[in-house]
Amino acid sequence: AAGDRVAFAGTLGAYAERLREGQGGWLVDPTAAAMLEALLWLRDQRAALESLATQLRPSAPTRASCWGRPSRRRGWSRRDARRRSGTDSGRRFLTLPNFLVVGAGRSGTTSLHRYLAQHPDVFLCAEKSPNFFVASEPLPAWEGPAARRMAAQWVRDPAEYEALFDGARGQTAVGEVSPVYLQARSAPAAIRRHCPGARIVAILRHPVERAYAHFLGRRRDGIETRTDFRQVVADELSRPLPDAVAFGSYLGCGRYHHFLAPYFELFPRERIRVYVFEDLGADVRGLMRDL
Helix, strand or coil: HHHHHHHHHHHHHHHHHHHHCCCCCCCHHHHHHHHHHHHHHHHHHHHHHHHHHHHHHHCCCCCCCCCCCCCCCCCCCCHHHHHHHHCCCCCCCCCCCEEEECCCCCHHHHHHHHHCCCCEEEECCCCCCCHHHHHCCCCCCCCCCCHHHHHHCCCCHHHHHHHHHCCCCCCCEEEEEEEHHHHHCCHHHHHHHHHCCCCCCEEEECCCHHHHHHHHHHHHHCCCCCCCCHHHHHHHHHCCCCEEEECCCCHHHHHHHHHHHHHHHHHHHHEEEEEEHHHHHCCCHHHHHCC
16 A cells, blocks of 8 residues: 555656646646546545455445446446446446537537647547437437438447547546537536536537538538528528427527536536637637647
């Protein structure tokens, strides 16, 4: 135990020094980094104790949520996920994101993904848009076969989602980018249930420009077969805009307040960052430095 404490103190010191020499930012805060390292160390100790307790009391295995708290509501556990994914070493807890870029689509999220992935203290899952936290939401009736084939690739299995972050090796910020998380009112509650300490990042674009870029992107990908954007807008305005889920709605996806409000209800304001698309174009270094 004494040796562990000495090694742990050395790791923290080296980590703090590296942070002081490098770039800071909201996602890579020195104090938060030190606290995270401490929690990671304590987490590993608990994992070892849980493994020992399981061996001593096989009739009462430990079931825990992704953050180490007992939970019987989710119907699955880290150990279930490790067993199903073939990584049940009993030596560590699997990692879930502590930040998520939630949208908006066609507003620079791909650029954010690319830039964040270059930071040495940030781990991003290689797959953009796993869409795990909204994968159970149905597509609207008007969506065609191409959109349904794309949605069929969304990550639905908890073990598969956790496996996306297996490559994390102690980075301060671990996250993913799924713009559809700003298209479903259910997304904030699902994120909070699985990742209660997560930080939320959104970048917004003028709704009209975003809607047209969305239309062009879906045309390019073979999802949208209509060619007249003016008629597409008229069709959407002829019916009520979607309230719970805005998948496939060019105008509905621009109701930023409607879909951001639940995040501000469920997460502390200091853990939410909202940027605008123009900032990314005018001062990308400043935006990324702040983030």
